[in-house]
Amino acid sequence: MSTQNAPDLTTPVPRGPLPILPPPRPARTVEITIDGKVVAVPEGSTLLQAARSVGIDTPTLCFLENLTPVNVCRICVVEVVGSRTLVPACSRTVEPGMVVKTDSERVRLSRRLVLELLASSVDVSTAPQFQEYMRRYDAKPERFGTPAPPAPTGERDASHPGHHHAPEPSHAAAVAQSVKIDNDLYVRDYGKCILCYKCVEACGTDAQNTFAIAVAGRGFDARISTEYNVPLTDSACVYCGNCIGVCPTGALMFRSEYEMRQAGTWDESKQTKTDTICPYCGVGCTLTLQVQDEKIVKVTSPLDQQVTHGHLCIKGRFGWEWVNQK
Numbered sequence: 001m002s003t004q005n006a007p008d009l010t011t012p013v014p015r016g017p018l019p020i021l022p023p024p025r026p027a028r029t030v031e032i033t034i035d036g037k038v039v040a041v042p043e044g045s046t047l048l049q050a051a052r053s054v055g056i057d058t059p060t061l062c063f064l065e066n067l068t069p070v071n072v073c074r075i076c077v078v079e080v081v082g083s084r085t086l087v088p089a090c091s092r093t094v095e096p097g098m099v100v101k102t103d104s105e106r107v108r109l110s111r112r113l114v115l116e117l118l119a120s121s122v123d124v125s126t127a128p129q130f131q132e133y134m135r136r137y138d139a140k141p142e143r144f145g146t147p148a149p150p151a152p153t154g155e156r157d158a159s160h161p162g163h164h165h166a167p168e169p170s171h172a173a174a175v176a177q178s179v180k181i182d183n184d185l186y187v188r189d190y191g192k193c194i195l196c197y198k199c200v201e202a203c204g205t206d207a208q209n210t211f212a213i214a215v216a217g218r219g220f221d222a223r224i225s226t227e228y229n230v231p232l233t234d235s236a237c238v239y240c241g242n243c244i245g246v247c248p249t250g251a252l253m254f255r256s257e258y259e260m261r262q263a264g265t266w267d268e269s270k271q272t273k274t275d276t277i278c279p280y281c282g283v284g285c286t287l288t289l290q291v292q293d294e295k296i297v298k299v300t301s302p303l304d305q306q307v308t309h310g311h312l313c314i315k316g317r318f319g320w321e322w323v324n325q326k
Helices: 047-053 105-119 128-136 198-203 242-246 255-263 314-318
Strands: 029-034 037-042 077-080 099-101 186-188 213-216 223-226 252-254 272-277 286-292 295-300
Touching: 029 047, 037 047, 047 077, 047 099, 077 105, 105 128, 186 255, 198 213, 198 242, 242 252, 242 314, 252 255, 255 295, 295 314
Parallel strands: 029 099
Antiparallel strands: 029 037, 077 099, 186 252, 213 223, 272 286, 286 295
């Protein structure tokens, strides 16, 4: 029997005609004026997207492209002519005829004050973008006096499982928080937490749908907490590390990075970043390997990657120690 005309079984043959998708409808555009420039942007765009489309770098802390805007840091506020208050650029959508000022004295004063208040109450030493914003707006947090003590976490001590009540915030706030090291993957330093909600959003519907953490308390007693204040090891946390991937200040940090910083060996100038594909399953997540001295020290994922949008599971983010073994 001749096999000359037999189909190549290594090449899948579709059954029937391939579907043809209709061309996408052209988006309607809206014209607004930003810092004196007339800009046409797609309908539904935010002021932040519009500003970035013309090269205007609007600062953000609580905003990230792969998370739902929560409008809590207020550093991205801009001035809209006719509006009584400054508006958050990360969530305010464009309207025809808007006149927007992104760098007016009123905007700069507001941003400077936000930065000063945050830096006067938390440790921003491991937040390089935050420090760059402080230089840009000439923020001087020292004018508010000595740094305030960090807010309590309200989390029960894992070493005392019989203790069912968290300490009162007023008592806990009087004592400086220690770094929480209760697992082999990451550490928590709430003295660096600015309550940007990013970790909460990543743990919720935006990525993991685990809901292991949330913001508890109000006002000065507000803090990130596990459900019912249980220790992290007893919570719903699955250690995916997506909260670390979005944290802007280092309040959540790879344990490998934390230990290297403590030892004084962490040096980003000596580190390289290489993209590869996670080997653990067939999803095909892109990993960015951060390497120093021929050892992987940290793993992230690109925000613009269509498979993960920056999020990973526990294996992709933390399952690389075996590579360092020799």
